[in-house]
Amino acid sequence: MIHPWILWRLEVPAEACVLDRDAWQAAVRLHLRYSAVAAMTLRVRGREQAYVTLEGCEGCLRQACRPGCRSALFRRVLTRSLPGSDLGLVAAPQGLATRPTERVVVLWPGRTARPFELTRWDEARLIVSWTGSRQVRVGALLAVEDDGPDPTEVARAAGWLVLPGSGLFGPRLARQPKPTPRRWLGARWPGAVPLLLTPWVGGQPGSALAGDADLAASPQVWE
Numbered sequence: 001m002i003h004p005w006i007l008w009r010l011e012v013p014a015e016a017c018v019l020d021r022d023a024w025q026a027a028v029r030l031h032l033r034y035s036a037v038a039a040m041t042l043r044v045r046g047r048e049q050a051y052v053t054l055e056g057c058e059g060c061l062r063q064a065c066r067p068g069c070r071s072a073l074f075r076r077v078l079t080r081s082l083p084g085s086d087l088g089l090v091a092a093p094q095g096l097a098t099r100p101t102e103r104v105v106v107l108w109p110g111r112t113a114r115p116f117e118l119t120r121w122d123e124a125r126l127i128v129s130w131t132g133s134r135q136v137r138v139g140a141l142l143a144v145e146d147d148g149p150d151p152t153e154v155a156r157a158a159g160w161l162v163l164p165g166s167g168l169f170g171p172r173l174a175r176q177p178k179p180t181p182r183r184w185l186g187a188r189w190p191g192a193v194p195l196l197l198t199p200w201v202g203g204q205p206g207s208a209l210a211g212d213a214d215l216a217a218s219p220q221v222w223e
Contacts, residue, residue, distance in 0.1 A: 006056035032132035036181035095177030101143035104170035112159035139186030
């Protein structure tokens with residue numbers, strides 16, 4: 001059966017905190033054994049919003065998921081681990097607006113890789129591909145504006161490896177309106193699964209990832 005990729009807005013209240021990190025880790029790892037996840041953090045004009053692309057069902061776009069829908073199962077894990085959080089469906093035709101990012105790097109985690117912040121740029125897009133059956137693998141794409149620090153240096157300081165030739169194919173991946181997981185991209189993740197690589201789960205919960213509702217709904221800014 002073909003499962004369509006569905007883009008969701010990750011709605012996490014600023015005060016959210018994981019109740020049971022061990023349970024969260026086990027649930028996310030179990031989900032990745034059967035279905036990949038693409039997690040995104042978009043920073044626009046200094047404000048951030050998070051998204052995830054998940055395998056879903058034909059009923060997702062009607063907010064009527066079928067039994068066993070993988071998006072619905074992920075929502076159940078999310079809401080149990082982070083009370084008050086939810087997945088918000090990105091309206092059809094499902095896609096994110098292209099932002100003026102000039103520098104793009106494709107990343108693999110090193111042995112000491114850790115989450116990092118996007119606060120050094122006003123405009124940035126971080127796309128993280130999580131896959132896994134026996135082991136969790138991750139690859140990331142970081143696209144930032146021309147101003148601000150070199151994204152290669154920021155990533156390397158956080159323990160990441162920059163894939164040679166990123167400038168050749170990275171911009172095309174960065175412009176995709178609905179990023180999807182790339183099973184060929186990435187390496188084994190060394191520790192706990194943070195899902196997002198900016199401080200949220202696995203970092204400091206409650207960063208500004210659930211941007212104001214008016215911004216999140218504005219096609220000129222986010223979708």
